[in-house]
Amino acid sequence: MSLTELGLACGTDKAGSHHYTRHYERHFGHLRDQAFTLLEIGIGGGRREGRGGASLRMWKRFFLHAQVVGLDIVDKSFVTAPRIHVHQGDQTDEALLRRIVDEHGPIEVIIDDGSHRPEHVRETFRVLFPLLADGGLYAIEDTQASYWPNWGGSTDRQDPTTTMALVKDLVDGLNYVEFLDEGYEPTYTDLHVTELHAYHNLVILKKGTNRESTNRDRIAGQHRPASASEPPSGRG
Numbered sequence: 001m002s003l004t005e006l007g008l009a010c011g012t013d014k015a016g017s018h019h020y021t022r023h024y025e026r027h028f029g030h031l032r033d034q035a036f037t038l039l040e041i042g043i044g045g046g047r048r049e050g051r052g053g054a055s056l057r058m059w060k061r062f063f064l065h066a067q068v069v070g071l072d073i074v075d076k077s078f079v080t081a082p083r084i085h086v087h088q089g090d091q092t093d094e095a096l097l098r099r100i101v102d103e104h105g106p107i108e109v110i111i112d113d114g115s116h117r118p119e120h121v122r123e124t125f126r127v128l129f130p131l132l133a134d135g136g137l138y139a140i141e142d143t144q145a146s147y148w149p150n151w152g153g154s155t156d157r158q159d160p161t162t163t164m165a166l167v168k169d170l171v172d173g174l175n176y177v178e179f180l181d182e183g184y185e186p187t188y189t190d191l192h193v194t195e196l197h198a199y200h201n202l203v204i205l206k207k208g209t210n211r212e213s214t215n216r217d218r219i220a221g222q223h224r225p226a227s228a229s230e231p232p233s234g235r236g
Contacts (some may be wrong), residue, residue, distance in 0.1 A: 001162045003029075010041035012044070012054035013050050015114075021058075023199050027137060028063075028109060041091045041124060043072035043079060054080030055113070060084055069104050071096075071114075076088040091115065092123040098131070106133040113137065116145040117152035125166065125189050129207070130188055138205045143167065167203050170196055177214040 003025040005017025013020040038059055045052025053076060060066045060083055070076065080086045085104065089096040091114040101107055110128055112121055121140055132138055144160035145151035153162050173190040187214045194208035 001061075003058070003062050006058045007055075010054045010061070012058050014055055014058070014141075016064065018141075018201065020199075020202050021108075023197070023204065026137070027197065027204050029110065031066070032063060033065065033097060034063075035067075035104065036063070036108040037067045037069060037223055038063065038109040038111070039071070039104070039107050039128075040070050040111040040113060041070045042115070043070040043076040043086065044113075045074075045076070047074050050078060056084050056086075058079075062235075067104060069100065069107075071100065073115075080134050092120050094127045097124070097127045101128070101131045105131070107131070107135040108133045108136045108236075109139075110136070111139045111141065113141045113208075116142040116163075118146055118161060118166075121160075121163045122166050129192075132207050134207060134209075136207045138207065140167075140203045140205075142201055143203055144201045167196070167198065170205065174210065176210075177212065178216050178220075180216070180220060 001009070004015045004021040007021045014024070031214055040055060040059070043052045043056060044054055046108040052072070053070070056068050056070045056079055058067065067083055067085065069087070070079065071087045071089060071091060073088070073090055075088050076086050077088070087096070087100055091112070112124055114120060114124065125138070125140070129138055140163060143163050145166040146153040147155065147157070149155060159165060170189055170193050173187065173193060174196065176184070176186045191210055192207050193205055195206035195211050197204045
């Protein structure tokens with residue numbers, strides 16, 4: 001079964017009201033027969049008793065040799081099963097996040113489907129991305145909350161505190177070797193985000209070593225910008 005078929009069978013909105021599973025299968029599919037650990041923030045079901053765990057069950061069925069770990073602020077211990085491990089706590093609790101990684105790591109896939117509030121997403125990423133295994137993948141779901149003030153977002157699309165502002169900064173960071181800032185010191189994410197894939201309400205990052213060379217110093221100053229009266233050169 002495809003991941004979408006499994007998602008529908010398990011009842012997760014990743015394959016229902018959202019269309020995330022098709023993107024996940026594209027980016028995670030190479031892990032299907034491997035033994036690794038996946039951590040998902042947010043187990044689903046809200047505070048309704050006995051509800052949640054659909055996506056954890058989907059991951060377990062898709063990845064036959066993976067350990068699936070879930071974290072939720074509500075007690076979801078009933079979801080625990082062979083190869084499914086559940087923790088309760090706040091996604092911004094750094095000590096808890098580090099303890100989960102210490103217990104289950106190395107972690108190759110992290111999915112943030114937690115509160116979706118930008119301040120929580122950004123803090124979780126700050127803590128967990130450096131702890132992600134090299135070559136690992138980090139997904140942030142429901143980035144639409146960036147635009148919704150009642151979810152901690154902003155109607156100002158240039159607001160630097162939102163989840164999408166983080167994503168835009170990471171895109172710039174992919175190209176840090178081209179910056180002309182004197183004395184610019186690359187950040188951890190500049191040096192370790194090697195790919196960024198953005199879809200409707202979903203972002204997937206790959207971790208690695210981002211140290212590609214640049215010809216900035218050789219060509220950056222060779223061509224003055226065209227004045228308003230000059231047509232573009234048309235060169236590709």
